[in-house]
Amino acid sequence: MNLKEWKLVKWGIAVCAVCCSTLLYAQQDTAHEHAFTLQQALDYARKNNMQVKNALIDIQIQQQVNREVTGRAYPQISASGSLVYNAQLPVSLVPAEFFGGQPGTFEKLAFGVKWGATGGVSLNQLLFDGQVFIGLKARNTLMEFATTKEAITEEAIRANITKIYYQLVAGKTQIDLLDANISLLDKLQHDTKIMFDNGFAEQLDIDKLTVQIANLQTEKISALNQIQNGMLGLKVLMGMPVKDALILIDTITDEQIKDGLLDAGNFDYSQRKDFQYADLGVKLGEFDVRRYKLAKLPTLSLNGYYNKNAQRNKFDFLGKGDWFGISAITLQLQIPLFTGFSANARIQQANLSLQQSINQREALKNDIDNEITTAKNNFSTAVSTLDYQKKNMQLAETVFNQTKKKFEVGTGSNTEIIQAQTDMKAAQTNYINALYNAIIARVDYIKATGKL
Incomplete structure (x- = not known):
């Protein structure tokens, strides 16, 4: 195939490609x-x-x-949870004589634990x-x-x-x-x-x-x-x-x-x-x-919550240990x-x-x-x-x-x-x-x- 024939073939392929793409576009964009x-x-x-x-x-x-x-007007119910790590426990001064020490002097004591966790649910119901x-x-x-x-x-x-x-x-x-x-x-x-x-x-x-x-x-x-x-x-x-x-x-x-x-x-x-x-x-x-x-x-609402908390010196809340519960119900009137x-x-x-x-x-x-x-x-x-x-x-x-x-x-x-x-x-x-x-x-x- 000589150069002239090859050019004709390329032009034919290009024309066919254009015609096919135009036909495809027309089919996709058909008017109703x-x-x-x-x-x-x-x-x-x-x-x-x-x-x-x-x-x-x-x-x-x-x-x-x-x-x-x-x-x-429906009850509003929510759950909450928190995890606390006390990197440095608070220190309190306690009279040394409580421990047999010299009266008038104080001992430094750190109260608390390294880890604390709390979880619970609360409810709020609007009454009026x-x-x-x-x-x-x-x-x-x-x-x-x-x-x-x-x-x-x-x-x-x-x-x-x-x-x-x-x-x-x-x-x-x-x-x-x-x-x-x-x-x-x-x-x-x-x-x-x-x-x-x-x-x-x-x-x-x-x-x-x-x-x-x-x-x-x-x-x-x-x-x-x-x-x-x-x-x-x-x-x-x-x-x-x-x-x-x-x-x-x-x-x-x-x-x-x-x-x-x-x-x-x-x-x-x-x-x-x-x-x-x-x-x-x-x-x-x-x-x-x-x-x-x-x-x-006045507005009247009923509130209640139930929480549980635990304290640990190590992070082992999923193991043995006590969880302490706390709950309350409140009837609130605002005038x-x-x-x-x-x-x-x-x-x-x-x-x-x-x-x-x-x-x-x-x-x-x-x-x-x-x-x-x-x-x-x-x-x-x-x-x-x-x-x-x-x-x-x-x-x-x-x-x-x-x-x-x-x-x-x-x-x-x-x-x-x-x-x-x-x-x-x-x-x-x-x-x-x-x-x-x-x-x-x-x-x-x-x-x-x-x-x-």
Whole structure:
């Protein structure tokens, strides 16, 4: 094999290696395809959206906090042990006359042993503590507080996903209208060229149609780009990998948008998640006040321990020798007599914070009333506008078709048909905008009435 052939072989091996690695990477990084209804998209988001995931973790954190509070009411049992080596024993002075020595003199004596060991268990049981008692009673409310916070987060995600989903669905209608217009103008341009070839039209007429078609093609490209970007935004909001393909199954019609919504006669503030959250905040504030009040009461606890100790001159605790036991049981009552007015200050702070929570709840009621009224007005206006723009679009299409027939039989001008097409396109654009606004207004009204 000559040098040239060897180089070709090496290049072939390199190319194969690159192709194989690319194929392997592509297999490992394969995108998935999802065809979702709105409900399926919402269910997917609940499992994969990071904000919802973190809110669910907050619930788990609160569960562990509750376990911690509960643990304070259980017996606290611990074991301990110690080993002491006295490198130098303490020396005491003892009168020498105790040992027959000269009165007034002292002997130096070292008391103790080289080694000491102690082991035992202790128990502490809280019998009464007002703050712990309130903490135990507040556990369910704290769990509801965390759960409602998660529901608020999820509701906001649901609202945004619903808006974007149906706006993208409506975007398909916009593309269909643009395609229909392009098709109409393509045929009209073809017919005009035939008329031009036969001397019944001018080159200017063809050029005008060419400009119109180019404008529609440009608008279609822009609309498709907006839909593509909107789809990316929807994936991110759902927590879906951007590389995955997403197909929207549901459709949207004018009748679906208007379907039995403006009936909020049975509305109650408790249907709103944010009001539930505010109401639970008031309840927690009340628990805080009670907690600080009960902190002024005595606390009662039961303590006990059992220990054994041994002393040796050598390290032989596992051998023969005595272990001496010691035990005690203590009932401890602690009565707060004077705390420098700090207890009363904490109670007043809790009362003021509670009043703030109550005020916020009352303000929220007014905000909810305003939100519902505004959303209802916006939705009524959006539906009326949608109906009007749809009729206007249908009328513009009729005018265009009639103008086109006049042009085809030679009784109409190219200027008239261009103008009719421009008016029809403007009416279609107004209809699409009205459809977008109606979708947003519908979702806002459902969310305002707590039905999302």
